Amino acid sequence: MLIDSHTHLYLDEFLPDKQMAVRRAIDAGVGHLMFPNVDLTTIAPMKELAGKYPGVIDMAIGLHPTEVNSDFRSSLSVIRAELSSGLYKAIGEIGMDLYWDSTYEREQVTVFREQCKLAEQAGLPVIIHCRNALDRILEVFESLDIIPRGVFHSFGGTIEDVRRIRQYGDFYFGINGIVTFRNSKLSSVLSEIGTDRLLLETDSPYLAPVPMRGKRNESAYIIHTASYVANSFGIPVDHIADITASNYKDLFGNF
Secondary structure (H helix, E strand, C coil): CEEECCECCCCHHHCCCHHHHHHHHHHCCEEEEEEECCCHHHHHHHHHHHHCCCCCEEEEECCCHHHCCCCHHHHHHHHHHHHCCCCCCEEEEEEEECCCCCCCHHHHHHHHHHHHHHHHHHCCCEEEEEECCHHHHHHHHHHCCCCCCEEECCCCCCHHHHHHHHCCCCCEEEECHHHHCCCCCHHHHHHHHCHHHEEECCCECCCCCCCCCCCCCCHHHHHHHHHHHHHHHCCCHHHHHHHHHHHHHHHHCCC
């Protein structure tokens, strides 16, 4: 069974009928999905769509780094309150993003640290967004008493990046359509990650894999990434599906 470990099918990009995107994924053999939150405005639509597919969709609650601003403390209060509902399997997506704008870099550091602590207190894994910020992410890890388990989602780093991350914990790595891009060097990193710490994802509606590149991405397209990864390891696609499904359950729990 294929699992999309990171998808945002609840966003407005999938209007007018978000349920159709979920149905297309199920019809394509995707048996389970993880919805990570983005900001305070996305909590309600995420819960609404997930509620229509009990047993199929998991949710994570968190504040995305690009949504961090000077009012981050009030946002974190809402995240904490929402977590008490018991609906969530992870804290995410959280992390740091210094690609577009570093205006709130210090605030991003604080928010990431606080959400890592929240994950530790709740006994939940983290879904980490890291873009142009690995040094800062690892500095936060240095400051923590306990580093939570988790996944570096949409991973596009190097072998050396994998090794640096592993100095701080036995993390998983989320692989999406980036691996299929012509200029991507990620395929050479897969062997360093290994199948036992690999998760498949789409990050829909972004990063559609070849041959769908340029289109709005959706969970049904994960088969293209799965096929590419399976070919890289020289194993059948149903084998990589089973391995990554087992990895998902190890990190996020059974469903």
